[in-house]
Amino acid sequence: MGMQLRPIQQHRARRVLRRWTSGLIAAALVAGGVIAMQAGLPVERAEAAELDAPQLYKMQGFYDRIDDDVDELRADLVLKVPTGFVNPETGALQSVDGKQLRIGYDYSPSSVRNMNYRNTLVGAAGATAWANNRDEYFTIHSVIHSGKNDFLVISIEGDMDIPNRVDANNSVGGNKTPMNWYFSYSATGGTGWISSALTVESIPYYAYYGGMTASVKTGPQIKLQWDGIYSLWSGDQANWGQVLDFGLNGHAPGVFPTNSFAVDMVNHAMGTATRGPAGSVSDSYWYAWVHEDNTIVDTITPSPIHVTGYPPSKSRNTATNRVSKNMVQGTAPTLAWTLDQAAQGLTDRVSPQGAIDFNGAGGNGYYRLLVWPESRNPETVTVDNGSPVISYTAADLFDASGSLTQLGIDQSWIPASAYYGYHIDLPEAPEITVPAHGSHTNANTAVELSGTGTPGKTITLKLAQGRTITNTNDPSLTTIVDGDHEGVHAGDVVVQPDGTWNYTYRPSAPLTDGEYTVVALQTDQTPGNYHLTSPPSNPNDPADPTSWGVTFTMDTVAPAAPTMLCLASPTEDTTPTISGGNAEANATVHVSEAEERMGEGIVTGANWSYTVDPALKNGTYSFTATQVDRAGNESPRSAPACELRVAVPVDALGQKVVAEIANPVPELPSADAANWEVTLSDGTETVTMSPDEPRKLKRDTTYTIGERLRTEPAPETIASQYTQLGGLACVDAKGEDLPTGVLNPEAQTLNIASDLEIAEPISCSVTNQSAHVSLLTQRLGGQTSQPAEGWALSGSSAGAADISLGTDTPQSLASPGSYQLQATAPTGLSVVGVQALDLARPECAFDAGEAAGVPSECWVDVAKDASGEAAIPQGKHSVFRIVAAAPADIPPLPLTGGLGTWVFTAGSAAALAFAAATMLRRRILANRIATSRLESGQ
Structure with missing residues (x-):
C-alpha cells in the first residue's frame, strides 16, 4: 500500500470516533421514504413541565484535524429535540416553555462560546447569507418532524482559540484533544446557559502543529478556508454545509457553484522539493465525493481521482492562485473537469469551470468532499524527524462496492460539504382500519383499535374528543399508548409479522357520547436507527394534509322502535314486501317473525321496506321490526305485531275416467273420456279442469268438483249411456290420498286449509261407467x-x-x-x-x-x-x-x-x-x- 507512517495504534481513539460517526451515518439510511419537511405538518408545541434533552444523533461531518494556527471549526450534524423549537416553513427559532435552542462549544481550554443562528430556510437569500458567513454561527437546513420530536439538520461554522505551536501538537496525525459540545434550551443567550446545559457531548479533535519548521512531523495538512483567504465566489467561507436547494450565485438548484471551495495542501516540514527532511514533500493527493453512508457519489466521481503536480508548499496558507479550486486558474492543478481527471472517471457533471451538478446524484442529499494528501521524501533527505511518507491506491480507499474502507475513513480530510434535497427516511405512516372513519360504536368501556403498519415497529395512539387532530403533539390529546421511544417496552403495541396491530383501549371512565378522533404513528426500533417516528396515520389529504386520524362517534342511546304497516291478510303472496317508517339515519332495520330475525330492510330516508326471502310457506305469521343504529344499539320491537296469514293457491288437475265393463260384449263400443268435462265451482264461478294445465284452488275455500258432457264438438251418442261411478277421488302429487277432512267424496267437495302442506299438484278424477x-x-x-x-x-x-x-x-x-x-x-x-x-x-x-x-x-x-x-x-x-x-x-x-x-x-x-x-x-x-x-x- 506504500503507507509508511501514521501507525494504527497512534490513532486508535480517532478511529473509534470515526467508526461511531460512520455507524450513525450508515444507520440513517433505513428505508422509509418521507421528505425532510412534511408538507403542512403543524409543529406547534404547548407548554410542558419538562423538556427532553437534545440528543446528538449523528455527526455527518466534522473537520476534526485543526491546526493550532488557523484553528477553524466546521461540523455538520443532526440534533434531535422535542418538536416546536424551529418553524419548518420559515426557519425561525421558536420558544418552547419560554426557552430557545442553544448550541455552544469549548472555545479554548478555559472558555466556551455560544453560537448565533443564521436562517437558511428562508430561501436563496438565506443560502447566500450562509455562504457569506465567517463568524460563529449555526444554521438549520431541514426540520424533519418525527412524532414528538424534530430532527434538526445543522451546519456549524466558527473558530477556536487554540494555543499556537504547542509541542504536544507536533505529533504524527496530530494530538488528540478533548472538546465539549453543548446543547440545551435557555431563555437567554450569552454563555451563562452552558454550565447547566442538558446535553454535553465530548467529541475530541486532533490538534496539528501550525508552525512552519523542519522539525514538524505531523505530516501533510489540508488547510481549511477561513474568512476570504482563498477568494471564493462569496468572498467568505462558502465551502462548508452549502445549501443547493434554492440555487447559488446564479446557478440552478442542485449545482455547487464555480469557485466554491479549495484544496490547499501544505507540509510545514518542507525545505524544498529537492532537499529537506524526510516525508516533507506533498505534491499529490486523492479526492472523491462521498454520500452520508460512506459510499462514493458515482454520478460525480465513480472512483477516487488522483491529482499530481501540485506545487509543494510549507506556508500557513498557499497563495490563492496556486491552490486547487473549482475553476480554471493558471497552471495549478484544478478540481474542474480535465481530460486527465476524466480519464480517471470524473464525469461531465463537473464543468470545465468547476461547477458540480448534484441533480440525480442519489443518496439522502448530503455530500462530502474527502481528500487524502500524500507525502514523499525530497531528492535529498537532510534529516528524518519522523514526518510520515504516505501514498495510496484507489483500492486502499474504496472497496469493490464503492464503499469507503476503514483506512479511507480514518485518513480522510473534509474541505467541503453540501446539502441538496436532504431527507431522512422516516417510517411510512401506519393505518387505522378499525374503527372505520365515520363509524359509530356503543362500546364506551372497551374500544377496539386495529390497523396495519411495518412489522417490528411500535405504535403510538392518541385520542381527541372531536372530529379532527391537527397537531399530534397537542398536550390535550389523550395518549392511549406511547411507542415513541427507543426499544420495545412492556405494554408496547408492536406491529406483527403479518403487518397488523391491534389494541383494546379501556378508558379509566366510560367514554361519554360524542365524536372522537384517534391517530396512530409508528416508531422504528431498528438498533442504531434513532427510533425515527412516522408521520401520523390517515391524513385527510395525502398530498396536502391538514388533519389526521379516523373519527368515530360514541353512541350508547338506543333508537325508538320503527313503525310497521300491516299487510292485508290473508295473502297469496309468499314473498310479501313489508314496510314501515321512523327509521333513524343509517340505522339497520331487522324484520323478525315470531321474534326471530329473518332479514334486513332497505332504508330510504326515514322509511324502510323488506321483501321476504326465502318464500313463506302456507300458514299464519307474526311480524315485528327493530332498528339497530350505527353504534349497535337496538330499539324495542314495533308494536303491535302484524299478523299475516299466507294462503297460497294449490295447483289441481282434473280428469275424466271411463271404467271398463266386467265380462263385456267385445263388439260393443266404449265412449271416449273426452266426451266429458270435469267442472270446478266455488259457488260463484264454474270452470273446467284439465289433466295437464293446473287450476289454482284458493285455500280455505270449498270447491265442488263435478262433470258435464262437452258441448263442442257434440259428444258421442253412447256417452249418454254412462253414469258416474262412485264419488270424487283425489290424490296428491305423490299419489297419496288427501288428509282427512280435505275431501268429501260423496258431496264431491274439496277444502284445503291455509296451513296444510301438500305435495302439488293434486289430481282429482270423476269416473263414469256404462x-x-x-x-x-x-x-x-x-x-x-x-x-x-x-x-x-x-x-x-x-x-x-x-x-x-x-x-x-x-x-x-x-x-x-x-x-x-x-x-x-x-x-x-x-x-x-x-x-x-x-x-x-x-x-x-x-x-x-x-x-x-x-x-x-x-x-x-x-x-x-x-x-x-x-x-x-x-x-x-x-x-x-x-x-x-x-x-x-x-x-x-x-x-x-x-x-x-x-x-x-x-x-x-x-x-x-x-x-x-x-x-x-x-x-x-x-x-x-x-x-x-x-x-x-x-
Missing part, C-alpha cells in the same frame, strides 16, 4: 239361443235412454238403472216369463258372453209374464232370457226341478233328455269356474 245388456230366447222345453225373428225385449227407465233388443240388436249399451221391461215372442208363441243371468254368482256372471249354455240355476226370474221390472247394474254385463211357449207345449201337470215354477209341456223322454243336458252343462260350468280361479290365483 252397462252391457244382451238378449237370449228359449221356447219352453227347448234350447236357449240368440233371438230369431219375432223375439224382442224393450226397456224404459226414467232419466235414461230406452233399450231395445231383438234379432238385429241382440246386445247393447245401457245406462245403469231400473228398467220396466216388455217382452214379445214370435207369432204362435206366448211369453211365459223373463229371466236374468244371476250376476251375484261369479260363476254365472263370468260366462255372460256365453250365457246360452249356463246351467238353469244361473237364471233368476224377473217377470212371470211379458212385462216386469229389472235392474241393469253399472259396469256389468246383464243377460236377459225371454221364455215363450205354444199351447201344445204346456203340460197338464206342473214340473219343478230348479227351473222355476213355470208350467212346461214335454214328453217323458224329452224331460229326461233335458235333465241330462242340464247335468252336463253344470259340470262344464263348474270346470270353467275352477280353471278361472286357478288362473287368477284365488
Whole structure:
C-alpha cells in the first residue's frame, strides 16, 4: 500500500470516533421514504413541565484535524429535540416553555462560546447569507418532524482559540484533544446557559502543529478556508454545509457553484522539493465525493481521482492562485473537469469551470468532499524527524462496492460539504382500519383499535374528543399508548409479522357520547436507527394534509322502535314486501317473525321496506321490526305485531275416467273420456279442469268438483249411456290420498286449509261407467239361443235412454238403472216369463258372453209374464232370457226341478233328455269356474 507512517495504534481513539460517526451515518439510511419537511405538518408545541434533552444523533461531518494556527471549526450534524423549537416553513427559532435552542462549544481550554443562528430556510437569500458567513454561527437546513420530536439538520461554522505551536501538537496525525459540545434550551443567550446545559457531548479533535519548521512531523495538512483567504465566489467561507436547494450565485438548484471551495495542501516540514527532511514533500493527493453512508457519489466521481503536480508548499496558507479550486486558474492543478481527471472517471457533471451538478446524484442529499494528501521524501533527505511518507491506491480507499474502507475513513480530510434535497427516511405512516372513519360504536368501556403498519415497529395512539387532530403533539390529546421511544417496552403495541396491530383501549371512565378522533404513528426500533417516528396515520389529504386520524362517534342511546304497516291478510303472496317508517339515519332495520330475525330492510330516508326471502310457506305469521343504529344499539320491537296469514293457491288437475265393463260384449263400443268435462265451482264461478294445465284452488275455500258432457264438438251418442261411478277421488302429487277432512267424496267437495302442506299438484278424477245388456230366447222345453225373428225385449227407465233388443240388436249399451221391461215372442208363441243371468254368482256372471249354455240355476226370474221390472247394474254385463211357449207345449201337470215354477209341456223322454243336458252343462260350468280361479290365483 506504500503507507509508511501514521501507525494504527497512534490513532486508535480517532478511529473509534470515526467508526461511531460512520455507524450513525450508515444507520440513517433505513428505508422509509418521507421528505425532510412534511408538507403542512403543524409543529406547534404547548407548554410542558419538562423538556427532553437534545440528543446528538449523528455527526455527518466534522473537520476534526485543526491546526493550532488557523484553528477553524466546521461540523455538520443532526440534533434531535422535542418538536416546536424551529418553524419548518420559515426557519425561525421558536420558544418552547419560554426557552430557545442553544448550541455552544469549548472555545479554548478555559472558555466556551455560544453560537448565533443564521436562517437558511428562508430561501436563496438565506443560502447566500450562509455562504457569506465567517463568524460563529449555526444554521438549520431541514426540520424533519418525527412524532414528538424534530430532527434538526445543522451546519456549524466558527473558530477556536487554540494555543499556537504547542509541542504536544507536533505529533504524527496530530494530538488528540478533548472538546465539549453543548446543547440545551435557555431563555437567554450569552454563555451563562452552558454550565447547566442538558446535553454535553465530548467529541475530541486532533490538534496539528501550525508552525512552519523542519522539525514538524505531523505530516501533510489540508488547510481549511477561513474568512476570504482563498477568494471564493462569496468572498467568505462558502465551502462548508452549502445549501443547493434554492440555487447559488446564479446557478440552478442542485449545482455547487464555480469557485466554491479549495484544496490547499501544505507540509510545514518542507525545505524544498529537492532537499529537506524526510516525508516533507506533498505534491499529490486523492479526492472523491462521498454520500452520508460512506459510499462514493458515482454520478460525480465513480472512483477516487488522483491529482499530481501540485506545487509543494510549507506556508500557513498557499497563495490563492496556486491552490486547487473549482475553476480554471493558471497552471495549478484544478478540481474542474480535465481530460486527465476524466480519464480517471470524473464525469461531465463537473464543468470545465468547476461547477458540480448534484441533480440525480442519489443518496439522502448530503455530500462530502474527502481528500487524502500524500507525502514523499525530497531528492535529498537532510534529516528524518519522523514526518510520515504516505501514498495510496484507489483500492486502499474504496472497496469493490464503492464503499469507503476503514483506512479511507480514518485518513480522510473534509474541505467541503453540501446539502441538496436532504431527507431522512422516516417510517411510512401506519393505518387505522378499525374503527372505520365515520363509524359509530356503543362500546364506551372497551374500544377496539386495529390497523396495519411495518412489522417490528411500535405504535403510538392518541385520542381527541372531536372530529379532527391537527397537531399530534397537542398536550390535550389523550395518549392511549406511547411507542415513541427507543426499544420495545412492556405494554408496547408492536406491529406483527403479518403487518397488523391491534389494541383494546379501556378508558379509566366510560367514554361519554360524542365524536372522537384517534391517530396512530409508528416508531422504528431498528438498533442504531434513532427510533425515527412516522408521520401520523390517515391524513385527510395525502398530498396536502391538514388533519389526521379516523373519527368515530360514541353512541350508547338506543333508537325508538320503527313503525310497521300491516299487510292485508290473508295473502297469496309468499314473498310479501313489508314496510314501515321512523327509521333513524343509517340505522339497520331487522324484520323478525315470531321474534326471530329473518332479514334486513332497505332504508330510504326515514322509511324502510323488506321483501321476504326465502318464500313463506302456507300458514299464519307474526311480524315485528327493530332498528339497530350505527353504534349497535337496538330499539324495542314495533308494536303491535302484524299478523299475516299466507294462503297460497294449490295447483289441481282434473280428469275424466271411463271404467271398463266386467265380462263385456267385445263388439260393443266404449265412449271416449273426452266426451266429458270435469267442472270446478266455488259457488260463484264454474270452470273446467284439465289433466295437464293446473287450476289454482284458493285455500280455505270449498270447491265442488263435478262433470258435464262437452258441448263442442257434440259428444258421442253412447256417452249418454254412462253414469258416474262412485264419488270424487283425489290424490296428491305423490299419489297419496288427501288428509282427512280435505275431501268429501260423496258431496264431491274439496277444502284445503291455509296451513296444510301438500305435495302439488293434486289430481282429482270423476269416473263414469256404462252397462252391457244382451238378449237370449228359449221356447219352453227347448234350447236357449240368440233371438230369431219375432223375439224382442224393450226397456224404459226414467232419466235414461230406452233399450231395445231383438234379432238385429241382440246386445247393447245401457245406462245403469231400473228398467220396466216388455217382452214379445214370435207369432204362435206366448211369453211365459223373463229371466236374468244371476250376476251375484261369479260363476254365472263370468260366462255372460256365453250365457246360452249356463246351467238353469244361473237364471233368476224377473217377470212371470211379458212385462216386469229389472235392474241393469253399472259396469256389468246383464243377460236377459225371454221364455215363450205354444199351447201344445204346456203340460197338464206342473214340473219343478230348479227351473222355476213355470208350467212346461214335454214328453217323458224329452224331460229326461233335458235333465241330462242340464247335468252336463253344470259340470262344464263348474270346470270353467275352477280353471278361472286357478288362473287368477284365488
